Amino acid sequence: METKTNDLPAIAQNYSHIKGWGIDADPKNDPTYPIKHRTNDEQTGYSWERPTQQPVDVEVLRSIERPTISAVFGTSTPPSGLSGAIRRYAFKYSESEYGHWLPLLLADRVNMVEGIIDDFRRGHVPNIFAERGWKAEWKHDPQGLTKKVLIGTAVTVVVFMLLRRKR
Amino acid sequence: MLAMNYRGPQRVRVSHKPMPEIKHPEDAIVRVTRSCICGSDLHLYNGNVPDTRVGMTFGHEFIGIVEEIGSEVHKVKVGDHVLVPFNIACGKCHFCRQGLYGNCHESNTQATAVGGIFGYSHTAGGYDGGQAEFVRVPYANVGPTVIPPDMDPDDAVMLTDVVPTGYQAAEMGGIQPGDTVVVFGAGPVGIMAARCCWLFGAGRVIVLDQYEYRLEFVRNYANCEVYNFKEMDDPVVFIKKITDWMGADVVIDAVGAEAAGSALQTITGRKTLLQAGSATALHWAINSVKKGGIVSIVGVYGPTDNLVPIGNVVNKGLTLRANQASVKRLLPRLIEHVQNGILNPKALITHRIPLEEAADAYRMFSSKLDNCIKPVLIPPSARM
Ligand SMILES: NC(=O)c1ccc[n+]([C@@H]2O[C@H](COP(=O)([O-])OP(=O)(O)OC[C@H]3O[C@@H](n4cnc5c(N)ncnc54)[C@H](O)[C@@H]3O)[C@@H](O)[C@H]2O)c1
Numbered sequence: 001m002e003t004k005t006n007d008l009p010a011i012a013q014n015y016s017h018i019k020g021w022g023i024d025a026d027p028k029n030d031p032t033y034p035i036k037h038r039t040n041d042e043q044t045g046y047s048w049e050r051p052t053q054q055p056v057d058v059e060v061l062r063s064i065e066r067p068t069i070s071a072v073f074g075t076s077t078p079p080s081g082l083s084g085a086i087r088r089y090a091f092k093y094s095e096s097e098y099g100h101w102l103p104l105l106l107a108d109r110v111n112m113v114e115g116i117i118d119d120f121r122r123g124h125v126p127n128i129f130a131e132r133g134w135k136a137e138w139k140h141d142p143q144g145l146t147k148k149v150l151i152g153t154a155v156t157v158v159v160f161m162l163l164r165r166k167r
Numbered sequence: 168m169l170a171m172n173y174r175g176p177q178r179v180r181v182s183h184k185p186m187p188e189i190k191h192p193e194d195a196i197v198r199v200t201r202s203c204i205c206g207s208d209l210h211l212y213n214g215n216v217p218d219t220r221v222g223m224t225f226g227h228e229f230i231g232i233v234e235e236i237g238s239e240v241h242k243v244k245v246g247d248h249v250l251v252p253f254n255i256a257c258g259k260c261h262f263c264r265q266g267l268y269g270n271c272h273e274s275n276t277q278a279t280a281v282g283g284i285f286g287y288s289h290t291a292g293g294y295d296g297g298q299a300e301f302v303r304v305p306y307a308n309v310g311p312t313v314i315p316p317d318m319d320p321d322d323a324v325m326l327t328d329v330v331p332t333g334y335q336a337a338e339m340g341g342i343q344p345g346d347t348v349v350v351f352g353a354g355p356v357g358i359m360a361a362r363c364c365w366l367f368g369a370g371r372v373i374v375l376d377q378y379e380y381r382l383e384f385v386r387n388y389a390n391c392e393v394y395n396f397k398e399m400d401d402p403v404v405f406i407k408k409i410t411d412w413m414g415a416d417v418v419i420d421a422v423g424a425e426a427a428g429s430a431l432q433t434i435t436g437r438k439t440l441l442q443a444g445s446a447t448a449l450h451w452a453i454n455s456v457k458k459g460g461i462v463s464i465v466g467v468y469g470p471t472d473n474l475v476p477i478g479n480v481v482n483k484g485l486t487l488r489a490n491q492a493s494v495k496r497l498l499p500r501l502i503e504h505v506q507n508g509i510l511n512p513k514a515l516i517t518h519r520i521p522l523e524e525a526a527d528a529y530r531m532f533s534s535k536l537d538n539c540i541k542p543v544l545i546p547p548s549a550r551m
């Protein structure tokens with residue numbers, strides 16, 4: 001793509017009431033080049049000819065910082081259950097708000113528990129050791145894994161004892 | 168079909184999932200022949216990217232054979248072996264037309280701050296990724312590129328992300344002939360960035376990491392100076408010292424949210440998620456670059472906030488440049504570089520692992536076991 005410069009004289013007339021408007025303009029002074037190519041329609045806004053819209057046949061949560069659903073979107077794992085409800089709530093807030101991201105992180109953790117419940121419901125006992133890749137760890141770093149297991153066990157025992165003492 | 172399936176932080180497995188379908192006239196379905204695990208996948212794997220849903224398939228670095236095409240696809244045909252850029256880009260919107268293919272506005276409904284990315288949470292569009300036997304590829308007239316017949320598929324898969332990202336990291340550095348460049352991180356991205364700095368005329372390239380085997384690799388691969396930050400009291404002072412107390416002209420952050428090296432950053436950024444990942448490398452980058460210098464960031468951080476010395480950016484007059492790599496923009500040049508032997512990306516691949524063993528592959532790459540640099544997952548049909 002060619003870098004073009006904005007047509008200064010053409011827009012200058014709109015600013016004839018402002019003394020000195022544009023006298024030092026240098027459209028080539030663009031530190032984002034070559035990452036970004038100027039196209040001459042920088043100021044035209046949301047005006048491109050949009051691609052065909054993918055039919056919306058699953059629930060798609062939309063950032064409130066945009067007016068439309070994007071022309072294509074992913075259809076993986078639509079929101080469901082409690083985590084889905086939390087995600088819907090999160091999307092009431094913009095990407096600029098903690099009210100958006102923190103509930104989403106919470107929903108991710110809730111979703112993990114839902115995943116385990118779902119596994120059991122389908123008669124599948126998740127093999128957490130395999131899922132965590134402990135086979136590879138045992139093969140290449142048996143010491144590290146042993147340490148991890150020992151620390152994990154110690155922490156569990158301590159927490160368990162503390163909980164019992166409170167009662 | 169078989170597909171990697173995310174179950175929660177540090178828990179993944181491979182299971183059967185329904186075949187992907189054409190959902191849009193510009194879609195293609197691709198039968199994957201290779202897919203990599205990337206440092207970016209570790210942010211998902213560790214549960215640090217908001218809206219990473221259980222059941223999703225990761226994988227944004229893949230190549231494969233076109234199996235089926237939608238009614239408006241004309242750039243690729245069934246049977247083509249294609250490499251697929253990690254960004255999903257429409258080619259028509261304001262941003263794509265400026266060459267910002269990593270910032271497309273027609274591929275991600277869930278967030279405006281990032282374009283669509285394959286297999287990268289719902290925050291990047293909710294697309295299932297390529298760590299599977301088959302994958303749906305939207306905008307098949309824009310991204311997918313037929314692999315030249317003389318190109319090794321291992322080189323091709325590295326062109327979907329690692330090569331363009333490393334190259335763009337150097338490009339964004341605005342390197343002037345003779346400049347001293349410091350690269351934080353000797354993962355695949357940092358290694359490629361270090362190599363590419365020379366292509367832009369760097370005078371000196373210095374890489375810091377914590378793993379000796381990676382430093383050893385990049386020293387040979389990229390002919391650069393290497394140092395282990397674990398052996399330093401203060402990496403910023405160290406860099407000042409070796410740059411005549413001036414700082415580097417350009418510093419590249421090729422680490423991102425999983426950074427080690429500062430207990431405070433690790434606890435707040437990785438353990439408790441009080442910030443959007445640990446910003447240790449970026450902090451060091453800002454403080455070790457010369458006044459008036461450029462910091463080029465390709466390391467990935469989460470969508471909220473990070474602890475970085477922004478006051479020093481002001482006082483030192485720094486320029487920060489950053490982006491997701493614009494793979495499509497860079498591909499023609501980089502394919503040339505690979506074909507002419509200027510870049511040899513397949514040398515970074517250390518492990519070829521059956522797709523079925525994805526859980527072990529994630530562990531190996533995440534814990535840097537067995538001197539792992541870049542693992543590639545190979546589905547059953549591509550092993551025959
Ligand atoms: N912008 C993009 O388009 C893009 C594309 C791909 C990857 N990335 C990002 O690039 C980063 C690196 O990816 P990768 O695949 O090379 O990952 P990786 O995990 O293999 O490599 C990261 C390296 O950084 C090192 N490191 C950790 N803390 C450090 C510190 N404080 N200083 C120096 N080095 C440190 C680690 O030891 C490791 O070797 C990730 O954040 C990834 O998300 C960005």
Ligand SMILES: [Zn+2]
Nearest residue numbers: 205207228328
């Ligand atoms: Zn990647």
Ligand SMILES: [Zn+2]
Nearest residue numbers: 257260263271
């Ligand atoms: Zn676009």
